[in-house]
Amino acid sequence: MSDALSPRKAPRQRRSAHTVEAILEAAALVLEEEGLDGFNTNAIARRAGASIGTLYQYFPSKDALTLALLLREEAKAHAQAAAAAALPSWRDALSAFIDAAARQQLTRPNLARLLDQEEERPDIRAAKDGAHSFADLLLILLDKPDAPADLRDPARRAVAAADLLTIIRAMVDAAGQRGETDVPDLARRVHAAALGYLAA
Amino acid sequence: MSDALSPRKAPRQRRSAHTVEAILEAAALVLEEEGLDGFNTNAIARRAGASIGTLYQYFPSKDALTLALLLREEAKAHAQAAAAAALPSWRDALSAFIDAAARQQLTRPNLARLLDQEEERPDIRAAKDGAHSFADLLLILLDKPDAPADLRDPARRAVAAADLLTIIRAMVDAAGQRGETDVPDLARRVHAAALGYLAA
Amino acid sequence: MSDALSPRKAPRQRRSAHTVEAILEAAALVLEEEGLDGFNTNAIARRAGASIGTLYQYFPSKDALTLALLLREEAKAHAQAAAAAALPSWRDALSAFIDAAARQQLTRPNLARLLDQEEERPDIRAAKDGAHSFADLLLILLDKPDAPADLRDPARRAVAAADLLTIIRAMVDAAGQRGETDVPDLARRVHAAALGYLAA
Amino acid sequence: MSDALSPRKAPRQRRSAHTVEAILEAAALVLEEEGLDGFNTNAIARRAGASIGTLYQYFPSKDALTLALLLREEAKAHAQAAAAAALPSWRDALSAFIDAAARQQLTRPNLARLLDQEEERPDIRAAKDGAHSFADLLLILLDKPDAPADLRDPARRAVAAADLLTIIRAMVDAAGQRGETDVPDLARRVHAAALGYLAA
DNA sequence: TATGAATGAGTGTTCATTCAT
DNA sequence: AATGAATGAACACTCATTCAT
Numbered sequence: 001m002s003d004a005l006s007p008r009k010a011p012r013q014r015r016s017a018h019t020v021e022a023i024l025e026a027a028a029l030v031l032e033e034e035g036l037d038g039f040n041t042n043a044i045a046r047r048a049g050a051s052i053g054t055l056y057q058y059f060p061s062k063d064a065l066t067l068a069l070l071l072r073e074e075a076k077a078h079a080q081a082a083a084a085a086a087l088p089s090w091r092d093a094l095s096a097f098i099d100a101a102a103r104q105q106l107t108r109p110n111l112a113r114l115l116d117q118e119e120e121r122p123d124i125r126a127a128k129d130g131a132h133s134f135a136d137l138l139l140i141l142l143d144k145p146d147a148p149a150d151l152r153d154p155a156r157r158a159v160a161a162a163d164l165l166t167i168i169r170a171m172v173d174a175a176g177q178r179g180e181t182d183v184p185d186l187a188r189r190v191h192a193a194a195l196g197y198l199a200a
Numbered sequence: 201m202s203d204a205l206s207p208r209k210a211p212r213q214r215r216s217a218h219t220v221e222a223i224l225e226a227a228a229l230v231l232e233e234e235g236l237d238g239f240n241t242n243a244i245a246r247r248a249g250a251s252i253g254t255l256y257q258y259f260p261s262k263d264a265l266t267l268a269l270l271l272r273e274e275a276k277a278h279a280q281a282a283a284a285a286a287l288p289s290w291r292d293a294l295s296a297f298i299d300a301a302a303r304q305q306l307t308r309p310n311l312a313r314l315l316d317q318e319e320e321r322p323d324i325r326a327a328k329d330g331a332h333s334f335a336d337l338l339l340i341l342l343d344k345p346d347a348p349a350d351l352r353d354p355a356r357r358a359v360a361a362a363d364l365l366t367i368i369r370a371m372v373d374a375a376g377q378r379g380e381t382d383v384p385d386l387a388r389r390v391h392a393a394a395l396g397y398l399a400a
Numbered sequence: 401m402s403d404a405l406s407p408r409k410a411p412r413q414r415r416s417a418h419t420v421e422a423i424l425e426a427a428a429l430v431l432e433e434e435g436l437d438g439f440n441t442n443a444i445a446r447r448a449g450a451s452i453g454t455l456y457q458y459f460p461s462k463d464a465l466t467l468a469l470l471l472r473e474e475a476k477a478h479a480q481a482a483a484a485a486a487l488p489s490w491r492d493a494l495s496a497f498i499d500a501a502a503r504q505q506l507t508r509p510n511l512a513r514l515l516d517q518e519e520e521r522p523d524i525r526a527a528k529d530g531a532h533s534f535a536d537l538l539l540i541l542l543d544k545p546d547a548p549a550d551l552r553d554p555a556r557r558a559v560a561a562a563d564l565l566t567i568i569r570a571m572v573d574a575a576g577q578r579g580e581t582d583v584p585d586l587a588r589r590v591h592a593a594a595l596g597y598l599a600a
Numbered sequence: 601m602s603d604a605l606s607p608r609k610a611p612r613q614r615r616s617a618h619t620v621e622a623i624l625e626a627a628a629l630v631l632e633e634e635g636l637d638g639f640n641t642n643a644i645a646r647r648a649g650a651s652i653g654t655l656y657q658y659f660p661s662k663d664a665l666t667l668a669l670l671l672r673e674e675a676k677a678h679a680q681a682a683a684a685a686a687l688p689s690w691r692d693a694l695s696a697f698i699d700a701a702a703r704q705q706l707t708r709p710n711l712a713r714l715l716d717q718e719e720e721r722p723d724i725r726a727a728k729d730g731a732h733s734f735a736d737l738l739l740i741l742l743d744k745p746d747a748p749a750d751l752r753d754p755a756r757r758a759v760a761a762a763d764l765l766t767i768i769r770a771m772v773d774a775a776g777q778r779g780e781t782d783v784p785d786l787a788r789r790v791h792a793a794a795l796g797y798l799a800a
Numbered sequence: 801t802a803t804g805a806a807t808g809a810g811t812g813t814t815c816a817t818t819c820a821t
Numbered sequence: 822a823a824t825g826a827a828t829g830a831a832c833a834c835t836c837a838t839t840c841a842t
Contacts, residue, residue: 042831052808053835057806120377166374167370170366170371174366178362189359189363193397197392197393199399200393240814241815241816252825253818253823253824257823419827450828452812453814454826456812456814559789566770589763593767597793597796599796600796641837642837652838
């Protein structure tokens with residue numbers, strides 16, 4: 001088992017790096033345009049303008065490719081979310097966090113949605129493990145000095161972080177799927193739900 | 201489109217009704233125990249104690265079967281939710297609605313979760329159309345005389361109903377998947393999120 | 401793992417029995433005519449006049465099919481060898497045993513040879529386990545009352561049985577591969593080797 | 601046929617000779633440790649610390665590499681066997697021949713066994729042709745002045761040489777595969793079989 | 801001369817669906 | 822009406838081999 005899901009070889013030449021990037025982008029496009037149904041290795045390779053053999057030079061399995069795509073997309077989102085969570089005031093941080101989530105999701109809604117779905121698969125979850133934990137960011141955020149006092153209790157805080165993440169994710173996902181494009185409006189509603197949840 | 205997704209024949213005889221029921225229950229069990237991976241027509245027929253040919257006598261395609269299962273499960277939930285939504289006070293109605301959702305979800309969490317997932321597929325969505333609309337129930341609920349005044353506006357009310365449904369669904373799904381079993385606690389948190397959202 | 405190598409379903413209808421037989425015979429023919437290189441499931445199905453799906457209805461994997469073919473061929477040989485080994489005098493029994501081996505091998509030499517080769521594969525060996533043990537037959541044969549006295553010792557007897565089987569197999573294999581057709585001559589030479597080994 | 605199986609270029613420089621040697625040794629190790637399953641050109645090149653391109657500079661095909669490995673291993677064994685066959689007395693020569701075979705086989709049993717297997721492939725056989733003929737050595741051995749009189753007849757002698765080679769090979773192969781390590785005991789049993797065969 | 805990225809035919813296997821019995 | 826044998830398109834993945842750099 002070992003590293004059945006880790007990328008097979010680090011691209012050494014410039015050509016390889018380009019190929020890997022092309023494959024990942026092709027995977028993203030296929031997933032976005034054809035959905036999970038069309039998400040097969042042959043289609044991805046074709047779309048990338050590469051052969052199926054080339055794909056398997058860099059990814060030892062379809063799952064590994066999916067995982068890499070997931071991590072790539074999440075890395076982008078996570079970077080923004082982390083910056084948001086670093087703001088000193090918890091309210092500002094939460095606002096920025098939600099803003100980032102909304103903006104990110106509405107950029108490539110179908111892709112984000114399908115990846116959220118893939119993320120639930122146990123094998124993928126296990127391989128991903130702690131990487132890019134959005135829950136951890138929320139945990140930090142809720143632990144800021146000016147955060148509500150009842151969240152001092154670590155157990156309560158953990159539950160709150162999980163619930164908030166669930167709410168934020170679900171709302172931006174749904175908005176993306178409905179084709180909404182108004183980021184500020186979406187952010188406002190998510191904000192209402194999040195703050196409301198914490199206030200109760 | 202024709203009726204590729206509608207049940208092939210209305211079961212007229214009692215034997216037929218029994219067969220259809222057996223197939224649906226088998227489908228539910230397979231989905232619950234083996235997940236989407238094991239959810240194939242041959243396995244379902246075997247589990248139902250019927251032949252694959254018989255399965256195709258009653259369902260013209262796998263999608264039709266999936267849809268029927270979805271509707272069956274939702275019918276149960278919808279009945280309870282409708283009763284809840286009928287309560288005169290909007291607050292009582294919402295509480296009961298959330299209670300019903302939590303109880304329902306934690307009964308067969310995996311089944312509910314996987315069906316939620318299947319429900320997103322465009323073909324299934326299209327065929328399902330308006331049947332068992334939980335959003336409509338929430339719409340009614342938010343239109344009660346004692347409901348918040350700002351929801352008088354139909355557009356706002358529609359958005360609120362959709363958002364509430366998204367929040368409720370996501371929270372009970374996540375709880376089910378985490379293996380939570382404490383219905384009152386879950387209901388309390390969902391309640392917080394819902395009321396908080398409306399209050400903001 | 402369980403029964404990954406046991407046949408998938410017992411053929412119930414007459415049609416199925418015929419199909420299974422056709423697949424096995426096709427496998428034998430392909431192995432004989434194309435060698436291990438051409439021994440692939442698609443070729444076997446095509447040769448059997450069946451679809452690849454049908455092949456997999458009866459055999460859960462290529463290995464299972466190989467194993468079934470092995471057992472089928474060995475069953476024939478084993479029956480004759482067992483009859484030979486049952487003769488009262490150990491000399492008569494050994495003669496008959498060798499005769500049977502020579503006759504069997506020269507009937508379909510390539511098939512027998514390739515199956516001997518497949519038989520070495522660890523997975524196949526494990527699955528086959530004790531079935532059709534020719535070594536056991538020789539063990540019985542060498543334990544007859546009139547057998548050489550020095551074979552009373554079980555350890556020596558076991559070594560002798562293994563060595564004899566190795567010698568007999570190798571000589572008839574080689575003869576088959578060389579295209580020999582003179583069964584009595586082959587039997588005579590194998591007999592010389594076997595008796596000579598025991599006499600020394 | 602041309603020379604698809606002959607080494608692509610004679611290694612002229614010392615560096616080349618070293619590379620060829622490294623590739624052959626890597627091939628031997630891979631074959632020994634991973635079996636025929638792991639015996640692929642990429643694995644061999646990696647193990648040799650060379651690129652796949654380099655491998656193909658020296659060997660025009662995988663078969664050519666296999667053949668070269670075969671000849672290399674046989675050359676070692678053949679040298680010893682030839683020395684044995686050169687002894688004046690046929691009995692001494694045969695003893696020494698068997699000893700050499702047993703010792704050689706038990707040194708790298710898995711490698712020897714797998715190469716014996718590859719040696720049977722028609723294309724390899726054809727390309728190898730008469731090189732390193734052990735049968736010829738036995739032929740010489742059985743033609744010594746003090747050899748049994750009935751082997752004066754060339755036809756009989758040829759059959760005897762072939763049979764002896766078959767017996768010796770099979771017994772040492774089997775011993776190697778069983779994990780035997782007692783060379784003298786193995787040599788004794790093979791001797792018994794060989795002399796017994798000739799005596800009969 | 802050496803490298804290693806790229807190729808793609810080939811292989812084992814699955815599963816929704818059909819149709820003769 | 823019921824059966825289950827049969828189908829075959831589709832998919833994940835391998836590996837010998839080539840060739841631009």
